[in-house]
Amino acid sequence: MATLLPRDPAVVAPGAVHIPGWLNLDRQRELVTACRDWASGPVPMRHTRMPNGSQMSVQTVCLGWHWMPYRYSRTADDVDGGPVADFPSWLAELGRDAVGAAYGARDESYNPDAALINFYDASAKMGMHQDKEEKSLAPVVSLSIGDSCLFRFGNTENRNKP
Numbered sequence: 001m002a003t004l005l006p007r008d009p010a011v012v013a014p015g016a017v018h019i020p021g022w023l024n025l026d027r028q029r030e031l032v033t034a035c036r037d038w039a040s041g042p043v044p045m046r047h048t049r050m051p052n053g054s055q056m057s058v059q060t061v062c063l064g065w066h067w068m069p070y071r072y073s074r075t076a077d078d079v080d081g082g083p084v085a086d087f088p089s090w091l092a093e094l095g096r097d098a099v100g101a102a103y104g105a106r107d108e109s110y111n112p113d114a115a116l117i118n119f120y121d122a123s124a125k126m127g128m129h130q131d132k133e134e135k136s137l138a139p140v141v142s143l144s145i146g147d148s149c150l151f152r153f154g155n156t157e158n159r160n161k162p
């Protein structure tokens, strides 16, 4: 993809690899089309309500497993109780490709089964946090498409030094 700044792959922290421009425009378009589809149901995209009553500014829809604070379920118990959309095999394949690109070797045993799809409008943001509900050491693949943004990558000690 054409870019004004050279953006080379970088290891931003041990094990965390940033690969700018990894998805070409056609693949990005395919993914956006799929995300729009998932956003309309069976469980619609929504602002997650937190235990303190506030709503997250980002809108989220899940595949495979539904995330709510702070657990995962096969049904969207905090939305409409509906069944979570299937996690498609082509998305697991894309995940394996991404891990292969990041670490230099594909791992066929990597079999992701959940996706959180976040839609950020112009005012949405997400603060520094750790996702601690996942009892898994499997890699997390994050695909960012669309507007430019500040993506901060934290550390395991505190929230102050991304």
Ligand SMILES: O=C(O)CCC(=O)C(=O)O
Pocket: 116, 118, 126, 131, 142, 144
């Ligand atoms: O949208 C992102 O890239 C970050 C998502 C995230 O941190 C989360 O959903 O917990």
